[in-house]
Amino acid sequence: MDYREIITFIMEMVGTVAFAASGAMVGVGRKMDIFGVSVLGVVTAVGGGMIRDIVLGVIPPSVFQHAVYAAVATVTSCLVFMVLYLRSELLEGRFRVTYDKVMLVMDSIGLGIFTVVGVNTGIHHGYLGHTFLLVFLGTITGVGGGLLRDMMAGVPPYIFVRHIYACASIVGAVVCVYMYRLFGSVEAMVVASAVVVLIRYLAAHYHWNLPRLTLEEKEK
Numbered sequence: 001m002d003y004r005e006i007i008t009f010i011m012e013m014v015g016t017v018a019f020a021a022s023g024a025m026v027g028v029g030r031k032m033d034i035f036g037v038s039v040l041g042v043v044t045a046v047g048g049g050m051i052r053d054i055v056l057g058v059i060p061p062s063v064f065q066h067a068v069y070a071a072v073a074t075v076t077s078c079l080v081f082m083v084l085y086l087r088s089e090l091l092e093g094r095f096r097v098t099y100d101k102v103m104l105v106m107d108s109i110g111l112g113i114f115t116v117v118g119v120n121t122g123i124h125h126g127y128l129g130h131t132f133l134l135v136f137l138g139t140i141t142g143v144g145g146g147l148l149r150d151m152m153a154g155v156p157p158y159i160f161v162r163h164i165y166a167c168a169s170i171v172g173a174v175v176c177v178y179m180y181r182l183f184g185s186v187e188a189m190v191v192a193s194a195v196v197v198l199i200r201y202l203a204a205h206y207h208w209n210l211p212r213l214t215l216e217e218k219e220k
Contacts, residue, residue: 004185008120011189013072015113020045020073022106023149024080025099030153034081040149041077042070045110048144052118052137056125104204107146107158112196115142115169116189119176123185131177138173139166142196164203164210172196 023044027037046063053061063069084090090099118141122134143159143166150157159166176192202208 007186008117008189011113011193012069012117015110015117016045016069016072017076018106019110019114019145020076021080022103022110023073023145024077025084025103025106026149026153026155027077028081028084030155032153034078037081038074038077040153041080042073043152044145044149045073045076046070046145047148048114048118048141048146051144052121052141055137055140056122104200108197108200111142111146111165111169111200112172112193114145115139115172115196116176116192117141119173119180119192120185120189123180128181131174134177135170135173138176139169142166142169142172164199164208167210168196168199168203171199 020041024037024041026044027040030036032040046061046069049069050061050063053059053063089095115138117138119134119138121141122130122137127133127137147157147159172192172195175195176188179188179191
């Protein structure tokens with residue numbers, strides 16, 4: 001295992017922990033038990049990668065070949081559940097603001113890392129010249145787990161209603177593809193993931209949203 005593979009693995013672990021935590025926090029918010037919280041955490045962490053692998057024809061998906069990802073996601077989800085179970089006041093009052101900020105950070109880090117991991121996986125399968133496919137793989141890896149999470153939790157999918165989300169993943173994937181061609185994998189993954197996190201932060205801070213129609217606008 002060379003240094004590129006080590007860096008990629010570390011990024012995957014960080015992304016897994018971040019997405020598992022965000023999924024678990026959604027489960028806690030929906031008043032699920034520890035099993036439901038763990039399932040949401042695991043699905044959020046590995047769901048996008050499963051969809052990516054199916055598109056690439058990797059059967060069974062890598063999560064079933066390397067149990068470490070599901071194991072880390074499960075442990076992270078259980079820890080989040082225990083902390084919020086023992087400190088339920090963290091979900092109320094002034095602590096709610098901190099909860100929302102932590103959710104934003106975790107979701108943004110996971111989105112950035114898994115977007116570039118998706119692109120990198122497609123490149124390793126020999127699709128360096130297929131820009132559209134690589135961008136799709138990066139985006140679906142980044143947003144797929146959260147989409148499945150929200151559908152299972154019975155809430156409107158985050159990517160359709162909250163700030164700039166999928167678009168940040170698309171931009172990051174494009175940056176990753178072209179930087180990989182110019183500078184190599186490590187530089188591309190670090191910079192592109194940082195771009196995604198930065199866009200998510202700015203979108204949340206300045207309340208950027210894509211145009212949408214409201215009922216009042218339809219009636220005018």
